Amino acid sequence: MANGSAQLAALADPTRREVFERLRAGEASVGELSRGLPVTRPAVSQHLRVLKEAGLVSDRAEGTRRVYRIDPHGLAAIRTWLDQFWGLALEAYAREVERGANEADDSRGEKP
Amino acid sequence: MANGSAQLAALADPTRREVFERLRAGEASVGELSRGLPVTRPAVSQHLRVLKEAGLVSDRAEGTRRVYRIDPHGLAAIRTWLDQFWGLALEAYAREVERGANEADDSRGEKP
C-alpha cells in the first residue's frame, strides 16, 4: 500500500471531491455535510467510507454524531506519488522550453 | 479551469495509471506501451486520449508512430489542488500531535 492508488481513485468522483473540499473549512458531521449537497445522507456516508479507507479522512465519535476531518496521511500518499513525476517532468519540460528559446546549450542525443 | 478535476478523474483508472507511470521512464510509442500491458492496443489508445485531454501527456508524431510523453501542465494542476489542503491539513495534524506529544519541530509557517 501507500502508493496513491486508493487516494486517486477516491478523489475521482465529483461528489466525493465536494465532500472532501468541504472538510477543508474544518471538521463537520455527516448531517452538516449532507446539507447543501444534491445527494442524500446515506450517499454521503458511503462516500465518507471510501475516503476513510483511502486514509483521506478520519472520524471521531461525538455523542451520536460522527465528526469527520481531513487526514493528512492520505494526502501525503498522493504527494509522494506525485513527486515521483514532478522532478522528471519539470526537467523534461525545461529541456523543451530551452529548445524553443534556442539556448546555446544542447546536450542530448536524440535520434535523427 | 485548471482545478484538478479532469486530472484526478483521469488517474483514477488502474490501467491508465500504469500507462502514465510507464511514461515516467521516458517517451514511448503506443505500441511500446501496449506491450507488457494486459489490454489491447486500442484500449491503450483510448487511455492516452483521456490522459491527453487532461493535460497529463502530450503526443508528437514521429513518422507513423505517435510518441507520448508526460506533460507537466496536468501535473501542476493536481499539485495546485493538493496544496490547497496540504497546509491546512498539516497544520491541523500538527495541532493534534502537539496535543498528544508536544513536539518541538517547526517545518513550515504556522498560523496563530
Added chain:
DNA sequence: ACAGAACGTTAGTCTTCGCTTACCGTAAGT
C-alpha cells in the same frame, strides 16, 4: 504503385459504481 506497419476511431457488450429507499443500532433528552 503496392504491401505492410503503426494508430486512431467506432459500435457494441459487460462490469463497475454512485444513488435511493428502507431498515437497524446507538446515544441523548424528557
Added chain:
DNA sequence: ACTTACGGTAAGCGAAGACTAACGTTCTGT
C-alpha cells in the same frame, strides 16, 4: 423507559466507463 436525532448498512436500480473486435487512415520501404 420512551422517544427522538444521528448515522451506518443492505438491496436494487440505472448510468458511466473500460474493454474488444473490426474498420479506416497515414506513413515507410521495396
